[in-house]
Amino acid sequence: MTKQFKILIVDDEAEQREAIKIILESKGFMVGEASSGGEALDLLEGEFYPLVLCDYIMPGINGLEVLKRIKQLYGESIEVIIFTGYGDVESAVEAMKLGAFGYFIKGNNPDELLLEIEKAKKLLSLGKKHSLIAKKNEKRYLYRTKNQKMKEILSILEDVANTNANVLLLGESGVGKEVIAQKIHDMSDRAKMPFVAINCQYFSSNLLESELFGHEKGAFTGANEKRIGRFEEANGGTVFLDEIGEISNEIQVKFLRVLENRTIERLGSNKQIPVDFRLICATNRDLIKEVKNYNFREDLFYRINTITIEIPPLRKRREDIEDMIYFFMDMYKEELKKDIKEVDNNTLKFLLNYDYPGNIRELKNMIERLVVLSKNGILKMDNLGAISFPVKESNRSQKVAPYEKAKEEFEKEYFYSALKQHDFNVTKTADAIGISRRQLINKINEYNLRQEMDH
Structure with a gap:
């Protein structure tokens, strides 16, 4: 890995460049050289160096200007360490405010420079890792x-x-x-x-x-x-x-x-x-x-x-359910390498009207199971392998029960049916419906389901 890490040394003094080059190459780094700020910027146009070691005082374009241009052009993908003499420390600190990673005082122990380089390597590595994680999160999470x-x-x-x-x-x-x-x-x-x-x-x-x-x-x-x-x-x-x-x-x-x-x-x-x-x-x-x-x-x-x-909870943001269905469908379609074409109409209707006591986690688990068990590229409730509750059509002549009462009746039926489906095994049932074991036990106690489980 070290041999793949490239460093560009920018210094108008050839002896200084050579001395640092020998030290870095002995540690396995690939090293490039530039004798001026202009030459360094030209080199970077054609070849990528994740780290630049740049002298502060140089004729023509000085180290501060090189730093500014690198940050404008390449942002955080290239880090810059400034070389400076004892009298230039204040200027080097000013450079750090403009985005330099650090500075090295000429004449100090080279181990200090190597330590700064290792820190920069780690930061650059974390930056790449973060970029990959951010892209991965875009696929895993629906933020809209x-x-x-x-x-x-x-x-x-x-x-x-x-x-x-x-x-x-x-x-x-x-x-x-x-x-x-x-x-x-x-x-x-x-x-x-x-x-x-x-x-x-x-x-x-x-x-x-x-x-x-x-x-x-x-x-x-x-x-x-x-x-x-x-x-x-x-x-x-x-x-x-x-x-x-x-x-x-x-x-x-x-x-x-x-x-x-x-x-x-x-x-x-x-x-x-x-x-x-x-x-x-x-x-x-x-x-x-x-x-x-x-x-x-x-x-x-x-x-x-x-x-x-x-x-x-998901039941209070129903306008997002359809987007989530297709988001998770596409996610598992890609992850499981399944050719999914559409969602069956009755299945979609059920998914849009279901109450989701396990919230997004439950919806996600249901879609995963539908994708895994899909046939002919169609997501269908028949293939869910879990409990299905028919969506009741509204009846204008029928008196509507209070929400809390209806919710209580639904949950009691739901949890009992889920437990029965899994032979009243609490752990398996909790995993299947996407809630924790403790939550399921709380629901069992809340709805006095233990008596019915024992019959």
Whole structure:
């Protein structure tokens, strides 16, 4: 990989160019040379160098002008490190304000220069990685919307993205909280750095602590080697803590300390490690109620909700359902290499009118199953392999039940039928309909389905 990394040295002194070239080539870099700013700009027109090492003081076009033109022409795809003498440090710092990656004082230890080059390499590599991730996210996520509430949310994201304000995302399971968190990260000035998502519900308290903070070798039974935690992994980027309402009081205390001091301690160590990350949290719990019940710390609650965004369930943004159907259809068509031509009319009608208790996640899972089981390039409910509920035509002469009552009856029938379809296996049923096991258990208890399951 090192041999593929090209560096252009720009300096009017041949001896200086030669000395640096020897050092860089000994480390495996491919090195080009230019004796003036004009020659460097001409070279870059015909050959790409991701990193330019440029002398500040040169006759003709000086280093500052070379920097300006490179940034105008190539933006962040080329980084520039300025060479300078001791008396020019102030000017070099000024160059950094204009976009230079760093500066190297002539006569200093060459290891300092090599360290700066490695940093620039890493940044450029992360930039490429981010570009690939951004393109991938465009295919994975549908950000456009016809829903007014979602339009307002996307507008808020633009205001929030380039601040360091902590964001709390609220909404039912499956509404796309992680998608919104990813969008905030992608729009922010941290976008080139890692986006690290952790679902707090997936881990026991002890495992979650190790996952977040990391551990030293021998910190506990089974800790056979040192491991950095997610907070360290996200340094410079964004941490997304999903289901924040599930974390224990003990971890809440430690987490609050991290937010206050911006340092962490790995398990088995008392060394303070500085961390820098943007925090986004999400929950489908009522945290205010959890605070009143002493299940969630009030001081932590106010720390994490500088900005609160509530994402509506899919049933309240029905105007987006059709776009989502075709978006997921195209996504899985490409991913699964299936020749999909159309959606059967009755199937489309069902999908447009269904209530989606599992929200976008449920719709996505349904479309995936329809694509997998499709025949002759047509998505059809007969091939869904899951429960189908006929869409009832409205009857003007029939009295309409109150929404909450109708919803309750629908959900009870839906969850019972889903459980029966999967032999009353809670885990399999939850996976099939796209909600968590805990949510399904809550619904079983809410609708007293255990009695019917036992018969």
